[in-house]
Amino acid sequence: MVFRGVLIGCGFFARNQMAAWGDLPGAGIIGVCDRDPAKAKAYARDFGIPHWGTDASDMLATLRPDFVDIATTVESHRALVELAAQHTRLVICQKPFAETLEDAAAMVAACEARGVMLAVHENFRWQRPIREVKALLEAGAIGAPRWLRLSFRHGYDIYANQPYLAEVRDLALTDIGLHLFDMVRHLLGDATRLSCEVQKRNPRVAGFDAFQALIRHGSGAVSSVECSFHSVLSPDPFPESLLQIEGDDGTITVDEGFRLRLQRADGVEERGVEPPCPIWGAKPWHLIQDSVAAFQGQLPAALSGGAAMEPSGAHNLGTLAMVLGAIRAADTGATVTL
Ligand SMILES: NC(=O)c1ccc[n+]([C@@H]2O[C@H](COP(=O)([O-])OP(=O)(O)OC[C@H]3O[C@@H](n4cnc5c(N)ncnc54)[C@H](O)[C@@H]3O)[C@@H](O)[C@H]2O)c1
Known part of the structure; x- marks a missing residue:
């Protein structure tokens, strides 16, 4: 070691x-x-x-x-x-x-x-589907990204393993919202303003277990980020984040079941982007478990003087500002400038 x-x-x-x-x-x-x-x-x-x-x-x-x-x-x-x-x-x-x-x-x-x-x-940006989407964007596969919808909706009983969540006022924004905001910053760049609506869907929990945020990014791109912990879906996609991202030259979608589709004027490419299940892991958690390994895998290089681990604490200040801004936006009905 x-x-x-x-x-x-x-x-x-x-x-x-x-x-x-x-x-x-x-x-x-x-x-x-x-x-x-x-x-x-x-x-x-x-x-x-x-x-x-x-x-x-x-x-x-x-x-x-x-x-x-x-x-x-x-x-x-x-x-x-x-x-x-x-x-x-x-x-x-x-x-x-x-x-x-x-x-x-x-x-x-x-x-x-x-x-x-x-x-x-922040391991969600290290999930295999997001890494694949990021690589396509960096390769210019759809041109400049202009619009994105990111959706994390499920009915999985998260309170069984994390009972403290049932007591948190803004649980959807503070538990998963920050992962989703980090992912949209990673894909579209920093946000300049946002508005947000929250909902309390599950009568058994104290706080807001659903939200929808509308975000303007510095590049001019717009994203819609949504999350619900009380959706009845079959099959239940937990813990997958589904997305559609549209650029000037094409669209990338990641659908339930880890199906990535690249749609351009010259045709459609489709492939599976399901991560492997670690030997110590179990489905459906393998998406998260593989991302933990990918996140931590940055450490030896960082400690050897290579690239710093992402995201840094300093970078995460911007993500936290988005979460706190979204809470303020939902409380007041205002659009919040970041
Ligand atoms: N990144 C992800 O995908 C992901 C997923 C689930 C949970 N989390 C986060 O992980 C964190 C832990 O969540 P959890 O569900 O494992 O919580 P948990 O309550 O099961 O575990 C936290 C542990 O920390 C210990 N602890 C608290 N303060 C301590 C201190 N000062 N010194 C020593 N031990 C201390 C507690 O005794 C407890 O055993 C949370 O912030 C949660 O949001 C992240």
């Missing part, structure tokens, strides 16, 4: 991160930390990790890892990122990065002040 990491937060999702680190040549986890000792111990046992603990400060001071992977929920991020910045060279923080721009900017500043790299675990 070349680069040694510590993971903080041994909960539901980080099992994917641990399994993906286990597959990555050149990097690995040497210590796991959770304030609940039973969870830290279980991770150490399940993944064969030599060190486990309940106090991140102690563990980081002792192990001095090359990188720290923070997989806790949002309210703990600022304190943990600021702590990690004192003990390591690269910090990864799960999404949502922060609840406020103030906290997010403070984390970026704390890392910059020490010359520490900071990335946000």
Whole structure:
């Protein structure tokens, strides 16, 4: 193992991160930390990790890892990122990065002040279909992109694994909206203004579990981003993001079942873009699990002095501003300038 990491937060999702680190040549986890000792111990046992603990400060001071992977929920991020910045060279923080721009900017500043790299675990842009669409756009396959619709609608019981979501006021925007906004920024560039409508669809949850945002990008492109956690669909496409993107010379669609279609005046090309299921994975989560591995796969190059991991904490400030802007737009009915 070349680069040694510590993971903080041994909960539901980080099992994917641990399994993906286990597959990555050149990097690995040497210590796991959770304030609940039973969870830290279980991770150490399940993944064969030599060190486990309940106090991140102690563990980081002792192990001095090359990188720290923070997989806790949002309210703990600022304190943990600021702590990690004192003990390591690269910090990864799960999404949502922060609840406020103030906290997010403070984390970026704390890392910059020490010359520490900071990335946000925005794995959706690393999903195989999105990587394929991005490559087509960069190759000029449809000319300049002008319009995009991105849709994440399903009825999968997300509350079984993440019960805390049922209590969050703006759960659709803060849980998946930020992934979707990161994806549209990645494909169409930064946004300049947006409007948004939210809905409460599921009577069993406290917050808004659906939204639709209309976004203007700096390039002049327009995107419509929609999300619902309470749609009755058969087959249910969870966790696929479906999209249509239109350029001057063609259109790309990604339909349910990982079907990518490139439509141009000279014909239509269609191919499957389903990612492989990791050996430790399970369908339908393989789309997410493969994207976690792709995101984390950037780390050895970043720590070797190559390209920084994407997206960075600084880049994610713009995505967080979109989420907070969308909440404001939905509350007031106004169009928000970013
Ligand atoms: N990128 C994705 O695709 C994706 C998918 C699911 C969840 N997530 C995100 O992952 C994060 C974690 O979600 P989860 O469902 O695994 O939550 P979880 O509650 O199951 O796990 C979080 C763990 O962090 C621990 N923890 C909290 N504060 C700590 C601290 N200061 N020190 C040590 N341990 C601490 C908790 O005890 C808990 O075990 C959330 O922010 C969620 O939005 C991301």
